[in-house]
Structure formats: C-alpha cells, structure tokens
Amino acid sequence: MAEVSQESKKVLDIQEIRKEFPVLDQEVNGKPLAYFDNAATTQKPLQVIQALEDYYKGYNANIHRGIHTLAERATKAFEETRVVLHQFLNSKEKEEIIFTKGTTDSINLVASSFGRRFINEGDEIIVSGLEHHSNIVPWQILAEDKKATIKVIPVLDNGELDYEAFEKLISKRTKMVAVNHASNSLGTINDLPRIIKAAHQVGAKVLVDGAQATAHIALDVQSLDCDFYAISAHKFYGPTGAGALYGKRELLEEMPPYQSGGEMIKDVSFSGTTFNDIPYKFEAGTPNIADIVALKEAVNFVNRLGKENIASHEMNLLKYAVEGLSTIKDLKLVGTAAEKVSVQSFIIDGVHHFDIGQMLDARGVAVRTGHHCTQPLMESFGIEGTVRASFAVYNTVSEIDSMIEGLGRIVKFMK
Numbered sequence: 001m002a003e004v005s006q007e008s009k010k011v012l013d014i015q016e017i018r019k020e021f022p023v024l025d026q027e028v029n030g031k032p033l034a035y036f037d038n039a040a041t042t043q044k045p046l047q048v049i050q051a052l053e054d055y056y057k058g059y060n061a062n063i064h065r066g067i068h069t070l071a072e073r074a075t076k077a078f079e080e081t082r083v084v085l086h087q088f089l090n091s092k093e094k095e096e097i098i099f100t101k102g103t104t105d106s107i108n109l110v111a112s113s114f115g116r117r118f119i120n121e122g123d124e125i126i127v128s129g130l131e132h133h134s135n136i137v138p139w140q141i142l143a144e145d146k147k148a149t150i151k152v153i154p155v156l157d158n159g160e161l162d163y164e165a166f167e168k169l170i171s172k173r174t175k176m177v178a179v180n181h182a183s184n185s186l187g188t189i190n191d192l193p194r195i196i197k198a199a200h201q202v203g204a205k206v207l208v209d210g211a212q213a214t215a216h217i218a219l220d221v222q223s224l225d226c227d228f229y230a231i232s233a234h235k236f237y238g239p240t241g242a243g244a245l246y247g248k249r250e251l252l253e254e255m256p257p258y259q260s261g262g263e264m265i266k267d268v269s270f271s272g273t274t275f276n277d278i279p280y281k282f283e284a285g286t287p288n289i290a291d292i293v294a295l296k297e298a299v300n301f302v303n304r305l306g307k308e309n310i311a312s313h314e315m316n317l318l319k320y321a322v323e324g325l326s327t328i329k330d331l332k333l334v335g336t337a338a339e340k341v342s343v344q345s346f347i348i349d350g351v352h353h354f355d356i357g358q359m360l361d362a363r364g365v366a367v368r369t370g371h372h373c374t375q376p377l378m379e380s381f382g383i384e385g386t387v388r389a390s391f392a393v394y395n396t397v398s399e400i401d402s403m404i405e406g407l408g409r410i411v412k413f414m415k
Contacts, residue, residue, distance in 0.1 A: 012309050018394045020045040020301075031364030034399035039184050039212060039343050039390035040368050041234045045301050048238060051294040062286055064263065078289055081296040082279070088299050089229065090220040091246050098252070098282045099292055102243035103211040104134040106230035107178070109245055109282060110207050111138035113255040114176070114228075118205075121147040124173040126166070126204075129155040129380055130183040130190070133373040135209045139178055153179070155380055159186040159335035167198055174204040181213035185372040185388065186335025187318075187343030189217065196225055205251070211235050215392070216314060216341040218307050221246050237392075238298030239291035245282075252278045259284040310393045314342035317391040317400060324404040329411055334386050345372075345386035348407070351414045353385045356407070360387075363406040365399075 018024055021043045026033050035043060055077065061070035063078050086094035100106045119125070125139045129152055143150050151174075153166040161179075170177070177199040182189050192208060199206045207228040213219065215236035221229050229246040233239055247255075257264050257275055261284035266274040275281050302310065321344055325331055334345040347353060357369035370385040371378045378385055389403060 010306070010309055012305060012313055012393065014313065014394065014396055017305070018396075020047070021394050022046065022049075024394060028364040028366070029362050031402075034365045034395075034402050036389040036391060036395065036399070036403065037366045037368045038215075038392040038395075039235075039372075039388060041240065042215065042237045042392050043394065044239065044298075045237055047297045047301060048294045051297045052239065052290050055290045055293050060290075063289055074289060074293075077293045077296075078287070081292050081299075084296045084299045085244050088219065088303070089231075089246050090222050092222060093249065095278050096246055096249055096252065098245040098247065098279045099287055100230075100243050100245050101241055101288065102232035102234070103209055103230040104232075106228075106243060106245035107135055107207065107209065108138045109258040110228050110230075110247070111142045113258045113282075114205070114251065115139075115142040115146065117255055119143075119146045119148050119175050122173065123148045123175045124151055124171065125149070126151045126153060126169055126174055126177045126199075128153040128161055128166075128179045128190070129377055130159075130161065130186065130188060131178070131180060131374070131376075132184055132209065132211070133375070135178050135180060135207075136376070139176070148175075149173075152376075155377065159183070159188045159337045161188075161190055163191060163194055166195065170198055170202055170204065172202050174199065174202055176205050176207065178207045178209070180209040180211070181217065182341045182343075183335070183374075183377075184212045184343070185374045185377055185386070186337065186345055187212075187340035187390075188335060188337040189213070189339040189341060192224055192226065200225070212341060212343070215302065216307070216311055227251055233291065233295040233298055236298055237301050238295045242288050242291035242295050249278065252282070257284070258282050261285045305393060313393055314391050314395075317395055317397065318342045318344060320397055321389060321391070321400045321403075324400060325407070328404070328407050331407065331411070334381060334383070342391040343388065344390075345388045347383060347386050348411060348414075351410065353387045355414075356387045356410060359410050359413075360403065360406050363402065365403045365406055367403070 023043050059070045059073035061074045063075040082094050082097050085097045151169045154162045196206045205227040208226045210229050210231045214231045232243040264284040330349040353369040368388045
C-alpha cells in the first residue's frame with residue numbers, strides 16, 4: 001500500500017464530503033448507489049458543476065484575442081487554470097502546461113510531435129506491460145511509421161514491474177520510455193525515480209501517464225525529472241474532455257506543432273507561417289473552455305481536502321476491501337503489489353466477470369468489468385478480464401460491506 005505521511009493528516013468528514021456530490025444521493029435498482037468505478041471516472045463536486053454553470057450563464061465567450069469584457073473574463077478564467085495546474089504539478093513555469101482533451105490526447109501529442117522530430121529508424125521505444133492501450137497504440141503507430149522497435153517491460157505475478165528486466169532492455173538505442181505512474185487495472189504504483197534515472201543515463205526521454213495517479217499521489221514533476229506528464233481532469237473530480245500535458249520547455253520548443261489552425265500561429269501568409277510560442281503552439285483552435293475553467297475547481301477541491309488526507313482514507317478503504325474480498329470462497333485477487341493506489345481487481349473461479357458486474361449492479365454496486373483497456377496485461381495473467389473496484393474520497397466502509405455481501409450471495413447462487 002502507498003505510504004501516507006503523518007504530518008498533515010487529518011480525519012476527513014466523509015458524510016459532509018458526500019453532500020458535495022449530488023449524484024451519490026440516489027438509488028439504483030432500489031438500492032443505495034455504491035459507486036466503485038472511480039478509476040474510469042470520478043464523480044464531480046458541486047464547485048466543479050457550479051463553475052461550468054457560471055461560465056455558460058455569465059461569461060461564455062471565445063478566449064485570448066477578444067477585447068470585449070466577456071472575452072477578457074473567459075480568458076482570465078482559462079489562464080487561471082493553467083497557473084493552478086502549474087502549481088499543482090510543480091512545473092518550472094506555467095508555459096510548460098499544455099491543455100489537451102486528456103491523457104490520451106496528451107500521449108498522442110508527444111508520440112506525434114516528439115516522435116516526428118526525434119525518433120528514427122532503428123530507435124527503440126520502451127513501454128510496460130501495465131500500460132493502458134492509450135500508452136501502447138500511439139507508440140506502435142509511430143514505430144511502424146519510423147521503423148523503430150517497441151520493447152516491453154514484463155510484469156511480475158504480483159502486478160509489479162520487473163525492474164531488473166527493464167534495466168537489461170534499455171540501451172543507447174532507447175529514445176523514449178512511456179510508463180504509467182499507477183496502473184488503472186491493478187493499482188500498482190511504479191518506481192518512477194528508478195525508471196527515469198535509468199532512462200536518462202542513456203539519453204532517453206520519459207513520458208508518464210499520470211491518469212490514475214493525479215487523484216491519489218502528491219505530484220512534483222521537477223523532483224521526478226520526467227520529461228512529460230499527462231493527466232485527465234475527469235480522473236480527479238473534474239469534467240470529461242479536459243486535461244493537460246506537462247513538458248519540459250526545451251523539449252516543447254524543439255517539437256513541431258501537433259495540430260494546426262487558429263491560436264497556434266503568430267503570422268500566416270501564403271509564403272509561409274510562423275508558429276506561436278509555447279504553450280499556444282500546441283493549442284490549435286477553440287479549446288474546451290468551460291471544462292478547462294472548471295478543472296481549476298477540481299484542483300481546488302483536492303487541495304482543500306489535502307492529498308495526504310484523501311490518500312489515508314482511500315488506503316483504509318482498500319485495506320478493508322482486500323480483507324473482505326479475501327474471505328470470499330473461490331475469489332482471487334489480481335494485483336497485490338506492495339505499493340498501490342485504491343484499486344483492486346479480482347476474479348471468481350467459475351463465474352464470468354461480466355456476470356459478477358451485472359449482479360452487483362442489481363444491488364446498486366457499480367464496478368467495472370472487462371480488460372480495462374489493458375488486454376496485453378490480461379493476456380500475461382492468462383485471463384480474459386477482471387472485476388475492478390476502485391475507491392475515491394467519498395466512498396465508505398458500509399458501501400464496501402454491500403459489495404462484499406453481494407459477492408457472497410453471488411458465489412452462493414452461482415455455485
């Protein structure tokens with residue numbers, strides 16, 4: 001389990017926090033909703049919802065070049081989010097924060113732009129066996145185009161990466177290492193300092209998929225010394241369709257534009273075009289203004305509660321859930337790494353994961369079933385998919401009790 005510092009920890013009032021999430025106050029199939037699909041997307045607090053409403057009701061306008069009052073208000077709110085994310089990730093400067101549609105878009109940006117400039121025939125790209133498809137497929141497409149090679153860090157039986165194998169894979173041909181900070185399927189927290197140090201020793205760059213880490217782990221991209229870090233707002237209480245890419249200035253300045261259009265240019269003529277400075281060079285067209293404005297409130301929500309406090313509560317839930325799941329006959333935990341975020345996958349012998357999900361839903365318990373966009377990982381374990389329960393700050397022990405009771409009934413019924 002991830003360690004939590006004792007210094008700033010305080011006990012959160014979860015019942016008060018739940019009041020900030022209107023969607024939780026409902027019944028599903030006649031039962032109180034227990035929402036354990038947070039690794040797919042978290043629910044949104046009132047302050048995020050209110051920010052969206054305020055934008056559309058009060059100052060809906062396109063940003064940057066407008067000189068009228070609404071445009072200036074919208075631009076100010078939009079750029080405030082960039083500053084907040086710069087502080088949240090501890091980038092060296094706010095210009096290193098590029099707004100995107102989310103983690104997938106951010107990874108595609110780097111694969112397309114960095115790859116076009118720096119990856120050549122015979123070069124190597126390393127990904128891990130824990131990766132989401134969005135951190136595999138863009139590199140496969142790039143490798144095919146550039147005649148580069150993909151290498152894969154193997155996964156141990158407990159769901160941790162084989163770091164000794166990784167250090168044997170890496171070479172002077174390695175140009176990019178793309179790994180997640182935390183696994184969406186298993187919750188495993190990867191040893192990024194070890195990975196980044198080894199990559200940089202051979203001159204390789206490192207992209208981190210931070211989608212699953214953002215809500216749970218204190219982030220400091222300068223301390224990590226990663227070259228790129230990708231996040232999605234909807235994974236940490238923000239809106240869907242918004243996210244960001246952190247990149248080191250020196251790399252972003254050397255990379256060509258990802259998309260072209262308005263905003264990413266300084267001057268355009270039929271004899272040639274001059275591109276804009278970062279971050280705007282990578283933000284072509286009208287962005288998702290409302291959701292990026294609301295993203296600031298998601299960061300504010302996390303900061304108000306404190307990541308240390310959120311992590312402490314979630315680790316208690318994870319420990320409680322693992323203990324409960326371990327009492328169920330024929331249930332096998334999938335992913336038992338020592339360092340995890342609040343995600344637990346499992347299977348039950350003789351019962352299809354899809355059936356388990358449907359039967360839990362009948363009791364108001366929402367879990368995710370399937371391969372979780374990690375088919376290579378599932379294949380390495382010799383399984384088709386899992387049931388995944390993932391916990392957030394608003395979840396409770398009593399909700400976990402409902403899941404455990406439901407699973408017990410499922411086993412009894414199906415057996």
